[in-house]
Amino acid sequence: MSDTLLKVRDLKIGATIYPPGERPRDIEIVHGVSFDLAPGKVLGLIGESGAGKSTIGLASMAYGRGGVKITGGEVWVNGRDILKGSHKDIRKLRGAEVTYVSQSAAASFNPAKKIMDQVVEAAVEQKKFSRKEAEARARVLFAKLGLPDPDNIGERYPHQVSGGQLQRCMTALALCPEPDLVVFDEPTTALDVTTQIDVLMAIKEAIRDTGVAALYITHDLAVVAQVSDDIMVLRMGNTVEYGHVDQIINNPQEEYTKALVSVRSIEHEEKAPTEEPVLSVRNITARYKGTQFDVLHNVNVDLYPGQTLAVVGESGSGKSTLARVITGLLPPREGEIEFAGRKLSPDLKGRSREDLRELQMIYQMADVAMNPRQTVGTIIGRPLEFYFGMRGAEKKKRIIELLDEIELGEKFIDRYPAELSGGQKQRVCIARSLAAKPKMIICDEVTSALDPLVADGILKLLLDLQKIEDVAYLFITHDLATVRAISDNIAVMYQGKVQRYGGKSKVLSPPFDDYTDLLLSSVPEMKLGWLEEVIAHRKMESAGN
Amino acid sequence: MSPIVKLLAQRIALSLLLLLLISIVIFAGTIVLPGDVAQSILGQSATPEALANLRAELGVNDPPVQRYFAWLFGAMQGDLGTALTSGQDIAQALSSRFWNTLFLAFWAAVVAVPLAIFLGLLAVRFKDRWPDKMISAVTLASISIPEFLIGYVLMYFIAVKLRWFPSVAMVNDNMGLFEKLNAIALPIAVLTLVVLAHMMRMTRAAILNVMQSAYIETAELKGLNAFQVIYRHAFPNAIAPIVNVVMLNLAYLVVGVVVIEVVFVYPGMGQYLVDHVSKRDVPVVQACGLIFAAVYIGLNMIADIVAILSNPRLRHPK
Numbered sequence: 001m002s003d004t005l006l007k008v009r010d011l012k013i014g015a016t017i018y019p020p021g022e023r024p025r026d027i028e029i030v031h032g033v034s035f036d037l038a039p040g041k042v043l044g045l046i047g048e049s050g051a052g053k054s055t056i057g058l059a060s061m062a063y064g065r066g067g068v069k070i071t072g073g074e075v076w077v078n079g080r081d082i083l084k085g086s087h088k089d090i091r092k093l094r095g096a097e098v099t100y101v102s103q104s105a106a107a108s109f110n111p112a113k114k115i116m117d118q119v120v121e122a123a124v125e126q127k128k129f130s131r132k133e134a135e136a137r138a139r140v141l142f143a144k145l146g147l148p149d150p151d152n153i154g155e156r157y158p159h160q161v162s163g164g165q166l167q168r169c170m171t172a173l174a175l176c177p178e179p180d181l182v183v184f185d186e187p188t189t190a191l192d193v194t195t196q197i198d199v200l201m202a203i204k205e206a207i208r209d210t211g212v213a214a215l216y217i218t219h220d221l222a223v224v225a226q227v228s229d230d231i232m233v234l235r236m237g238n239t240v241e242y243g244h245v246d247q248i249i250n251n252p253q254e255e256y257t258k259a260l261v262s263v264r265s266i267e268h269e270e271k272a273p274t275e276e277p278v279l280s281v282r283n284i285t286a287r288y289k290g291t292q293f294d295v296l297h298n299v300n301v302d303l304y305p306g307q308t309l310a311v312v313g314e315s316g317s318g319k320s321t322l323a324r325v326i327t328g329l330l331p332p333r334e335g336e337i338e339f340a341g342r343k344l345s346p347d348l349k350g351r352s353r354e355d356l357r358e359l360q361m362i363y364q365m366a367d368v369a370m371n372p373r374q375t376v377g378t379i380i381g382r383p384l385e386f387y388f389g390m391r392g393a394e395k396k397k398r399i400i401e402l403l404d405e406i407e408l409g410e411k412f413i414d415r416y417p418a419e420l421s422g423g424q425k426q427r428v429c430i431a432r433s434l435a436a437k438p439k440m441i442i443c444d445e446v447t448s449a450l451d452p453l454v455a456d457g458i459l460k461l462l463l464d465l466q467k468i469e470d471v472a473y474l475f476i477t478h479d480l481a482t483v484r485a486i487s488d489n490i491a492v493m494y495q496g497k498v499q500r501y502g503g504k505s506k507v508l509s510p511p512f513d514d515y516t517d518l519l520l521s522s523v524p525e526m527k528l529g530w531l532e533e534v535i536a537h538r539k540m541e542s543a544g545n
Numbered sequence: 546m547s548p549i550v551k552l553l554a555q556r557i558a559l560s561l562l563l564l565l566l567i568s569i570v571i572f573a574g575t576i577v578l579p580g581d582v583a584q585s586i587l588g589q590s591a592t593p594e595a596l597a598n599l600r601a602e603l604g605v606n607d608p609p610v611q612r613y614f615a616w617l618f619g620a621m622q623g624d625l626g627t628a629l630t631s632g633q634d635i636a637q638a639l640s641s642r643f644w645n646t647l648f649l650a651f652w653a654a655v656v657a658v659p660l661a662i663f664l665g666l667l668a669v670r671f672k673d674r675w676p677d678k679m680i681s682a683v684t685l686a687s688i689s690i691p692e693f694l695i696g697y698v699l700m701y702f703i704a705v706k707l708r709w710f711p712s713v714a715m716v717n718d719n720m721g722l723f724e725k726l727n728a729i730a731l732p733i734a735v736l737t738l739v740v741l742a743h744m745m746r747m748t749r750a751a752i753l754n755v756m757q758s759a760y761i762e763t764a765e766l767k768g769l770n771a772f773q774v775i776y777r778h779a780f781p782n783a784i785a786p787i788v789n790v791v792m793l794n795l796a797y798l799v800v801g802v803v804v805i806e807v808v809f810v811y812p813g814m815g816q817y818l819v820d821h822v823s824k825r826d827v828p829v830v831q832a833c834g835l836i837f838a839a840v841y842i843g844l845n846m847i848a849d850i851v852a853i854l855s856n857p858r859l860r861h862p863k
Contacts, residue, residue: 061766095768107759112781112857122767157857173763 012072044228048451095122116154313493360433665748684742792848
């Protein structure tokens with residue numbers, strides 16, 4: 001088959017795991033996956049964490065991360081089975097025929113070397129181009145990828161450019177040796193949504209203009225729908241569904257694919273504000289110690305009992321700083337906070353135990369927010385002891401009640417955090433904060449580290465618990481789909497200011513201010529051609545202005 | 546002022562302050578020590594009058610603060626006082642010995658530092674395979690055996706049995722460079738064995754730490770071979786910890802060679818110091834202590850400066 005660039009047959013990949021207290025053993029993580037990729041085409045690999053999508057992508061370069069080993073099957077690139085090649089053959093393939101773009105360009109660039117040295121390295125080392133030719137080519141790519149000052153940006157060090165720019169540089173790095181295939185491994189996942197759309201468009205155009213084929217790996221079906229010709233849905237190392245992008249998005253056959261396409265099915269009716277807010281943030285201005293600029297400017301928001309206020313914004317917008325101010329970790333420069341009818345001390349030290357009990361917090365990283373050497377029972381029992389002085393049977397009864405509320409049940413009481421999945425860990429953190437019987441919980445990006453279906457379950461749980469416990473949520477997130485799903489009120493933050501604030505229906509309906517419009521229109525939609533539409537629309541608007 | 550200049554200025558100022566504090570400690574320490582110099586100089590002929598006269602002459606009766614400042618200002622102008630026992634000018638007596646010690650330390654470093662770094666790179670390249678294990682075992686064994694024992698063993702086999710190099714490392718100003726190097730070959734070998742393990746293991750650990758980074762994966766996926774990955778991408782990011790341990794060992798080479806100098810009868814500072822400690826010659830001990838402290842602080846300061854300069858974030862601010 002001369003028209004096939006990459007042919008994968010019955011690929012099996014294994015890894016050695018080291019379970020605590022047991023002997024290391026080998027497990028299989030990819031169980032016989034097959035696909036074809038023609039020159040110039042893009043195949044999207046999609047799945048949740050642990051689906052094996054990155055592992056498969058790296059296998060097309062005969063690379064196993066950590067202790068991962070390719071145990072069976074064939075990987076044909078340009079008519080050669082690379083798994084049968086020698087070390088030298090494989091080295092000639094990497095960086096010349098197949099190149100790689102990683103999720104975090106910030107970590108994947110060597111901090112001690114100039115960008116240009118790294119971008120041209122593979123092309124020069126593999127004798128594809130002379131150093132001079134490669135540099136000229138890199139500058140053309142920088143310009144094509146929309147990088148500012150393409151002639152000189154290569155002279156900078158990685159820390160001197162922004163995250164979105166670095167991700168484009170990584171794409172230039174991958175395209176510079178004129179490869180036949182590029183493996184894109186979640187290239188836009190770490191970016192803000194308004195940055196993602198530009199990088200996505202740059203990648204798409206670069207693929208089109210250079211005629212390179214690509215494997216595009218992501219967990220976000222809406223993103224992969226914009227760039228792929230074919231899509232393969234993976235789950236736990238198996239192929240769930242494999243077909244043309246149009247069929248997968250518009251006519252999915254398998255239950256799992258249908259669930260992925262229709263994720264975020266939560267409908268939540270907006271509640272009207274009641275009379276007295278449980279939390280009033282008044283004219284808060286704050287800055288970090290030793291810095292010269294305010295990260296929050298005159299912020300005013302209210303949160304009503306039993307309701308959810310979503311604080312949405314991109315990285316650097318000040319949303320997490322707002323949480324630090326409310327919890328007392330960062331005393332504000334100006335302004336005050338009223339909570340449950342009383343004024344809160346700006347400083348954590350000045351707050352009473354009752355203040356602490358009624359204002360709880362859940363974090364993004366559930367696994368680092370728990371002591372790994374304590375059992376689930378101990379973790380949830382601690383606030384019961386600390387705030388209510390519960391002991392023995394009474395405490396155990398309440399722990400079991402809470403475990404039932406988070407849909408885990410009594411059998412989890414003696415488990416350790418390491419034995420739980422990501423979603424289960426976050427549930428335990430929710431139970432721990434509920435144990436204090438708070439009036440309000442600050443949820444800081446609590447679903448960001450979770451797979452979409454798991455995140456959906458957590459959001460549903462939070463909404464159910466809100467009805468039972470009548471607790472208010474201050475929900476900090478960068479994800480607008482989450483905001484739509486659970487909020488009653490929304491505050492859009494931008495550069496430390498509240499850009500837009502009010503009821504959900506009002507904030508999410510036109511007329512928009514410029515920033516909110518940009519933010520909302522940047523969220524990828526599960527629709528073919530969405531990316532082109534948005535870009536065309538924006539070009540028209542800027543031409544009109 | 547750019548942040549890097551400020552950082553460097555701070556670091557240098559801190560070193561000077563530290564050196565000043567150390568000088569106080571050295572001075573105070575030698576005062577607190579028991580024993581009477583006058584008594585030990587006069588020995589049998591110590592009549593009360595002679596003792597009182599000698600003490601007045603030595604300035605032992607002046608208030609300590611006054612003596613400290615007199616000593617400090619003297620030292621800053623290169624006047625380290627006179628040795629009590631021989632009446633020699635200390636600075637003069639020390640200078641040739643100090644250069645001898647530096648000479649030995651320098652050549653030991655010339656051999657040991659590149660060798661240690663090369664072995665560290667080799668150990669990383671063959672991590673957990675036999676070259677790595679052998680390098681670790683040999684260097685650890687050599688650091689675990691007392692240096693005087695290694696010294697005597699080498700002396701027996703290489704100097705006495707094989708007669709390749711002299712057993713006594715006598716050098717003087719009339720010798721040419723090659724002659725001198727021939728004379729100190731054995732002490733260099735011993736010192737190298739002593740400092741090799743520490744530097745090599747630190748190099749290995751620092752590079753292995755960097756090898757976990759995502760940019761190493763990027764380099765591997767460019768099709769570079771293992772040595773290119775280690776040398777081009779891992780090593781530049783491991784310079785700071787490596788320079789730190791190298792400087793600590795260089796300091797040891799200058800300050801800690803006392804035993805080796807005695808074993809090989811080498812005319813360096815160590816032997817001079819040992820001689821005068823046993824004679825309770827306080828000015829000499831103070832002078833040597835001050836010089837050793839300055840070397841130690843200076844080398845560590847260089848390590849920190851290199852670490853600051855090797856950080857691209859500081860060298861090239863946004």
